[in-house]
Amino acid sequence: MxxxxxxxxxxxxxxxxxxxxxxxxxxxxxxxxxxxxxxxxxxxxxxxxxxxxxxxxxxxxxxxxRQLPALREPPRLSLVSRSPRAVSGQDRVLRLVQAVNDPGIVNLGAAVPNPELMPTAAIERAFRTVLREQRRRCVGYEFPPGALELRTQISRRLAGLQCAVLPEDVLITNSCQESITIALKLLTRPGDTVALESPTYYGLLQVIESLGLKALEIPTDPVTGISLEALEQALERWPIAACVLIPNFSNPLGVCLSDQRKQDVLRLLSDFRVPLVEDDIYGDLPLTGPRPRPIKSWDVDGLVYYCGSSSKSLSAGLRVGWLVPGSIKDNDRSRADYLQYMNTVAVSTPSQLALAHYLQNGHYERYLRKMCAQLAMAVARMTDRVTQLFPPQTRVSRPAGGFVLWVELPGNVDTTALMEQALALGVSFAPGALFSASGKYTHCLRLNCAVHWDARTERALVALAGLL
Ligand SMILES: Cc1ncc(COP(=O)(O)O)c(C=O)c1O
Structure with missing residues (x-):
């Protein structure tokens, strides 16, 4: 033929x-x-x-x-400490995030998408419009729960994901990080234990550290996600105050839990009456296929405290996030507003109104389609280069969404020690130890794929590979 x-x-x-x-x-x-x-x-x-x-x-x-020359094995199932731990040593992260704004460094470290991928002109237009049309409102406070226009847009988007959330259920925050902080303040007291995927997003460990909580790391499969068996054993053994998960495209593994596993997790937590803080910040960024449902969409008992923000999909500079508190305690909704007020009094009014205006004008879906296609390409390219340049036996994650790769290196390499050498060569990465409360993953690193790709980026990756 x-x-x-x-x-x-x-x-x-x-x-x-x-x-x-x-x-x-x-x-x-x-x-x-x-x-x-x-x-x-x-x-x-x-x-x-x-x-x-x-x-x-x-x-x-x-x-x-899409085919890779020779796909590397995914990283192994994490083996973690089976008891709750206090978190410390996370201040190392500052070195990593400060490198983002250093023009001399190629940022493969912090998970910040290249601005070229973002709809910067449309965001500028949205700001101009709201600053012109709502000049007086923009110079005032927009006290919690935040601008109704934005809460309406968030509830509409969530309705499209089968979540029955009304505008009055939504609290606008300064970021997903603040949403998680408020949720954990509602649900825990200092000394309590919080269960998490392992490896997990270091910002979450920092919230746990700042609230004086303990982290209980649950082994997580790089392909199928958190081990339900290990979670069940942990729930039986320890008094767990809350569980925090990133079910859609976890950071750093990029795993998306199947709908079945999402419902299984919720059933399990519900059996033990343990609330779930769901971080859905990457949910809008599938590399293929439709936008997955959040666990919140199956929550009928108010067990899920849903957190999101615009930081990964639209603009980190807006500093706008949202929290849909559950209802473990009757007054959680009003306490959440007060906690936001106590934290920072209010969220930037122009940012809230500009985001509402942008979402209202209906271009977000079209932009997302383009963004996701570009991220898929960026992840494929980075996987390809890592496969070619890094030592044999290196294992590489296969993210289903988002834009980071988790890399497991062979031998006894210590990526924390390596970071300073890499920075001196003009390239950053996120060392693996940041993603654990118990000092695991020192032989791993995370790479941001959503970078501007040119000869300089290529040289930076070659230099990093040279160090390994
Ligand atoms: C999984 C996850 N949650 C939350 C955040 C924090 O996002 P925000 O800028 O909205 O606080 C990040 C940022 O890297 C993240 O990766």
């Missing part, structure tokens, strides 16, 4: 990196001209390569190369 011959030819070009991982194939019309076949033959050849997993079709965008 002619289409199969064309498929073989295209596959060979992909193997030879004429079309590297993450790149778009020419459109089918162009392919038909180049290879002297009909458009329908070109379409069939691309579909054949899609079936083999070599290409990925993106709606209204075309076919993209």
């Amino acid at each position: 002619i289409y199969q011959q064309l498929a073989e030819r295209l596959h060979a070009l992909i193997r030879d990196q004429i079309y590297p991982v993450g790149s778009a194939l020419p459109g089918v019309r162009r392919l038909s001209e180049q290879h002297g076949v009909s458009v329908s033959t070109a379409v069939s050849a691309c579909q054949e390569l899609e079936k083999r997993g070599v290409l990925e079709a993106r709606p209204r965008s075309g076919f993209y190369v």
Whole structure:
């Protein structure tokens, strides 16, 4: 068949990196001209390569190369300390985040997307509009629970994800970090134990440290997510005050729990009456397929305290997040407002109104489609380069969403010690130890894939690989 011959030819070009991982194939019309076949033959050849997993079709965008030359094994199941621990030593993180604003350093460390990926012009227009149309309101406080326009937009988005959340259920915060902090203040007292995935987002460990809590790390599979068996054993053994999870594209593993596992987690926590703080900050960023449902969408008992923000999907600079408190205690909703007020009095009025205006004008979904396609390419490219440059036996995560890679290195390398050397060479990464309360993962590191990719980035990655 002619289409199969064309498929073989295209596959060979992909193997030879004429079309590297993450790149778009020419459109089918162009392919038909180049290879002297009909458009329908070109379409069939691309579909054949899609079936083999070599290409990925993106709606209204075309076919993209997805097969990696030799996919590395995913990292191993984490083996963690089985008892609650106080958190310390997280202040090292400042060195990492400060590197983000250093123009001399290629930021592969903090999970901050390259601004080129963000709709900066549309955000600017939104600010201009609200500053012009609501000039007086913009110079005043927008006290908790925050601007009604924004709460309405958040509740609409959540309704689209099958969460029955009304505008009056939503509290606007300064960030997802603040939402998690308020949720944990509602649910815990100093000395209490909080169960978490391991490895987990270091900011969460910092909240635990600042509130004087203890972290109980639950082993987490890099492909299927938190071990339900280990979580159940922990619930039986320890008095756990709350569980914090990132069910959609966890940081750093990029795992998305299946709908079944999400419901199993909720059932298990419900059996023990343990509330869940759900961090859904990456939920809008699937690398393929539809936006997954949050666990909140199955919550009928008010067990889930839902946290989100615009930081990863739209703009970290807005400093706007949201919390939908559960109802473990009757007054949790009003206490959440007061805790936000006590924390910072209010959230920036122009930021709240600009975000509401941006979401209202309906361009967010279209922008997200483009953003996710670009992130998929960025993750594929970084995976490809790490596979080629890092030592053999290196294990690499296969994120289903978000834009970070978790890398497990062979041997006794200590990535915390390596960080200073890397910074001196002009490249940052996040050392693995930051993602654990019990000093695990010293041989791991996390890479931010959403970087501007050019010769300098390539050199930085080669320099980092040289250190390993
Ligand atoms: C999983 C996770 N949650 C929360 C945050 C904090 O986001 P925000 O800027 O909204 O506080 C981050 C940022 O890296 C994150 O990765």
